[in-house]
Amino acid sequence: MGVKMLPAEITESLPEVTGWEKIPDRDAIHKTFSFHDFCEAFSWMTRIALLAEKMDHHPEWFNVYNRVEVTLSSHDVDGLSQRDFALAKLMNDTGN
Numbered sequence: 373m374g375v376k377m378l379p380a381e382i383t384e385s386l387p388e389v390t391g392w393e394k395i396p397d398r399d400a401i402h403k404t405f406s407f408h409d410f411c412e413a414f415s416w417m418t419r420i421a422l423l424a425e426k427m428d429h430h431p432e433w434f435n436v437y438n439r440v441e442v443t444l445s446s447h448d449v450d451g452l453s454q455r456d457f458a459l460a461k462l463m464n465d466t467g468n
Contacts, residue, residue: 374446374453382452389460392444399452400445401460407438416440419466429455431463 377385382394392403407413413435424430432443444460446453 374449374455376446376449376451377453385454385457389457390464392460392464395443398445399450400443401452401456402441402443403460403463405440405442405463407440410437413438413440416466420463423462423466424459427455427459427462429459431459 376399386392386394386401389401389403392401394400395402405413405416407416417433417435417440420431429446432445434441442463444456445451446455
């Protein structure tokens with residue numbers, strides 16, 4: 373189980389995950405990834421799904437053609453944890 377991050381910790385961690393934004397009305401972060409086509413987007417989602425399973429931390433995501441919208445929040449702590457930022461970094465490093 374993770375530990376819920378304090379607002380100051382979230383503010384400090386956000387610059388480390390380029391393109392991610394805090395959702396104003398929710399204790400979560402969000403980013404939209406764009407790819408060349410559906411195959412590239414779905415391939416990325418498959419790679420992330422396997423890594424997320426190993427982390428036992430699963431994203432909320434939505435895919436339409438070449439776009440993948442991702443929201444991260446740790447349900448076990450009812451907010452953001454370091455696991456969310458670790459997965460966000462991994463997605464950035466694996467993404468486009």
